[in-house]
Amino acid sequence: MMNMLRFLFVGISLYVVGIPNISEAAMLDAYKTMVANKSFTLRYRILEEPKRHYETELDLFFADRKKETNPWWRSIPSHGILVVRGDTVYTETITGSEWRIGKKNTDGTLNEYEKDKEIGDCRLIKNGEVFNFQRFQHWHEGVEQKPDYYGDGVGYNKVEAGRDEYARFLAPYDIMVKYANYGDPTLDALLGIIHHDSSRQIVYTPQYSRKGSGTLPSGLAYEDYAAQAGDEFYAARFYFQNGKLVRLASAVYPTSLDIENKGFERFVVKIDEFSPTPEAQYLSLPEGVKDITKR
Amino acid sequence: MLYINRMSLIALIVLVGMLSMFGLAEVAGAADQPSCVVMKFSNDTRFKKTDADAVLSDLVVEKMIASGKFQMKETRPLTAETEALLYDENARMKQGMREVMQGGSFTTLFEGPGFNSVEAYSIASAERGQLVSPAIVKKIGQDHQVDYLVQGTIDYIGTSKKSNEDFSTGKMTVRCTLRLIQANTGKVIWIKSLDASDTNTSMKVSFFTIGSSKLDMNLYSKMLDKAAKKIVEKLITDLDAGSLLAEA
Numbered sequence: 001m002m003n004m005l006r007f008l009f010v011g012i013s014l015y016v017v018g019i020p021n022i023s024e025a026a027m028l029d030a031y032k033t034m035v036a037n038k039s040f041t042l043r044y045r046i047l048e049e050p051k052r053h054y055e056t057e058l059d060l061f062f063a064d065r066k067k068e069t070n071p072w073w074r075s076i077p078s079h080g081i082l083v084v085r086g087d088t089v090y091t092e093t094i095t096g097s098e099w100r101i102g103k104k105n106t107d108g109t110l111n112e113y114e115k116d117k118e119i120g121d122c123r124l125i126k127n128g129e130v131f132n133f134q135r136f137q138h139w140h141e142g143v144e145q146k147p148d149y150y151g152d153g154v155g156y157n158k159v160e161a162g163r164d165e166y167a168r169f170l171a172p173y174d175i176m177v178k179y180a181n182y183g184d185p186t187l188d189a190l191l192g193i194i195h196h197d198s199s200r201q202i203v204y205t206p207q208y209s210r211k212g213s214g215t216l217p218s219g220l221a222y223e224d225y226a227a228q229a230g231d232e233f234y235a236a237r238f239y240f241q242n243g244k245l246v247r248l249a250s251a252v253y254p255t256s257l258d259i260e261n262k263g264f265e266r267f268v269v270k271i272d273e274f275s276p277t278p279e280a281q282y283l284s285l286p287e288g289v290k291d292i293t294k295r
Numbered sequence: 296m297l298y299i300n301r302m303s304l305i306a307l308i309v310l311v312g313m314l315s316m317f318g319l320a321e322v323a324g325a326a327d328q329p330s331c332v333v334m335k336f337s338n339d340t341r342f343k344k345t346d347a348d349a350v351l352s353d354l355v356v357e358k359m360i361a362s363g364k365f366q367m368k369e370t371r372p373l374t375a376e377t378e379a380l381l382y383d384e385n386a387r388m389k390q391g392m393r394e395v396m397q398g399g400s401f402t403t404l405f406e407g408p409g410f411n412s413v414e415a416y417s418i419a420s421a422e423r424g425q426l427v428s429p430a431i432v433k434k435i436g437q438d439h440q441v442d443y444l445v446q447g448t449i450d451y452i453g454t455s456k457k458s459n460e461d462f463s464t465g466k467m468t469v470r471c472t473l474r475l476i477q478a479n480t481g482k483v484i485w486i487k488s489l490d491a492s493d494t495n496t497s498m499k500v501s502f503f504t505i506g507s508s509k510l511d512m513n514l515y516s517k518m519l520d521k522a523a524k525k526i527v528e529k530l531i532t533d534l535d536a537g538s539l540l541a542e543a
Contacts, residue, residue: 212401224401235395237405249405253392266388266409 026210027240028194028223034276035195038086043273044187045079080120082187085278089125092135092282093187094118122149124285129161129293131285149289159285161293190248190269193225193236206234220246231256245271329540330366330441331359331475337382337419338449347449347519351471354523355447362531368439377431384409384416387428419448421474421483424542429481436478443484444476447526450488454510461499463508467518468492473526475539484542487529491522 034040080093120135132152138145151159193208206227213223220239227234233255239247252265285291333356336348359365379386391404408414415421418428432444451470458464468490475485495514497506533539 216406222401222405224405226395226401233392233396235392235401235404237401249410251388251392251404251409253389253396255396268410 026213026223027221027243028210028225028238028245030243031194031245031274034274035084035191037276038084039276039278040082040084041273041275041277041279042082042271043080044082044190045270045272046187047268047270080187081282082191083278083282085280085283087125087128088283090122090282092120092122094120124283126283131159131161131291133159133289135286147286149286151289151292154292157288158290158292161291187269190250193248193250206232208234208236228255245274247271328364328366329443329534330368331443331445332368332370332435332439332441333359334370334418334435334444334446335378335382336447336449339419340449340452342452345452345515347452347469347515348447350516350519351447351449351469351523354520355445355473355527358523358527359445359530362527364531364534366441368441371438373435377435380428380431381418384420386417415483418444418446418476421446421476421486423474423483423486425483426481427476427483432476432478432481442478444478446474446476448472451490456508456510458508463497463499464494465508465510465514466492466494467510467514469518469522471522471526473530475530477542482542485530485533485539487526489522489525489529491518491525493518493521 078093080091082092083090118137120137122131122133122135124131124133134150134152136148136150138147148156149159150156152162154160192206206229208225208227211224211226213221215221220241221243222240223238225236225238231254233253234250235253236248236250238245239249248269248271250267250269333352336352336355338345338348340347356367360367373381380390387407388404388409391401391407394403395401404410408416413426415425415427418432421427435444436442449469449471451468453468455466455468456464457466469492470488470490472486472488474483476482477484493514495506495508495511497504497508499505530539
């Protein structure tokens with residue numbers, strides 16, 4: 001009887017202090033459902049890497065002159081959009097204008113020409129075909145101009161469909177999931193964590209599990225996930241504001257002592273929009289762009 | 296005789312008074328001067344082995360003392376662990392990650408440096424307004440009894456040679472950064488980067504060559520001295536203008 005009471009007391013205490021927090025429904029689950037349902041629009045910004053030094057002699061060896069005269073390591077931040085409706089997928093990664101640090105003048109100010117330009121690397125996968133093109137957006141005295149498109153290998157305002165080498169075996173969306181190819185490595189990691197589906201055999205994708213959750217003094221709620229794959233340990237924290245995913249911070253750490261000092265990858269993604277409604281305008285070729293594919 | 300004595304006494308009193316006034320003024324001046332300790336400089340160029348960071352650090356200290364505007368304190372050696380936490384850009388992230396791997400909280404990792412723009416990765420990469428390991432910096436300030444830490448970085452060293460039929464020049468350029476950190480908070484309150492260069496020129500006159508365009512140690516020393524002079528001048532200009540400690 002005493003043992004039973006003790007058991008009950010411990011059980012109730014654990015419940016009250018909230019240790020089984022992990023068993024509660026995760027806020028991330030809503031996003032997992034969107035990704036699994038193949039129906040969403042995601043707008044994101046990969047935040048700029050803070051200033052860093054060259055870390056090793058090897059970094060310096062590979063650093064080009066621009067990096068040396070610009071003496072800090074900085075990843076080039078990007079932003080973009082991912083729209084998915086079934087097997088029709090549009091990705092655009094934008095690195096342009098103020099995002100292009102390499103185009104700064106020597107005094108650190110932005111190059112005037114580059115300031116007014118934005119380049120989006122776009123890919124539309126539709127009906128098993130892949131269209132790769134670039135979108136050039138210009139502004140004239142602050143007014144947005146009609147964008148120009150440049151199809152890979154064919155020229156301005158026309159595109160030619162290619163086939164992904166894996167397209168013969170898998171549906172395009174599965175290719176993206178399986179090979180984590182959403183147009184940007186950081187986004188690959190983000191969706192890799194969200195999409196985690198143990199029923200699939202995903203190549204080289206760490207299997208994240210939920211480790212905890214809580215609320216920061218700022219009022220942001222968070223959920224923590226971690227995974228171990230090979231010689232690397234993965235940790236991620238998803239931030240939510242009123243239940244809405246707003247930010248992801250992630251780190252990858254080599255666990256082998258031999259490579260411990262060789263790197264520590266981290267990235268921060270700000271989520272501007274993650275909604276279950278795919279924006280239809282992105283799921284067909286842009287207006288004025290001619291498809292010259294010979295079928 | 297008495298008159299002379301009285302005059303001597305007055306003169307003595309005036310002299311003592313003036314001396315004590317100057318003395319007091321000096322003490323008062325010293326109290327107003329920002330007290331600083333210079334931290335190890337770092338070198339982010341491929342010329343790490345040239346000890347340019349140590350040379351620049353010595354030159355900066357020398358010029359700050361010579362200016363008479365700062366109370367400089369001797370830097371005591373830091374423990375290896377403290378130095379790693381201040382200078383190794385990954386040290387605190389590694390600390391946080393180890394905590395996660397041992398089943399601990401994710402907060403040290405994800406709310407620390409590298410994941411927000413408030414905290415700098417390291418003392419040598421801190422930007423204006425960022426915090427540098429506040430607890431460590433505060434302790435350094437207390438141990439040295441100073442209000443500010445001075446830290447510098449060599450960001451770039453470059454050489455170039457040009458020549459034509461008559462002239463030949465060898466040029467060395469250094470880009471360096473100096474930052475002033477408030478010990479009490481760990482906040483970077485002032486930062487300046489600048490370039491300094493020096494040139495050796497030789498001229499051909501008939502069969503003779505006057506001067507030298509060699510990239511030698513003399514040129515290297517002069518270049519670093521120029522850099523230290525320029526950056527300390529900026530520090531003093533901002534101190535005199537009242538903007539140096541404005542954010543403190």
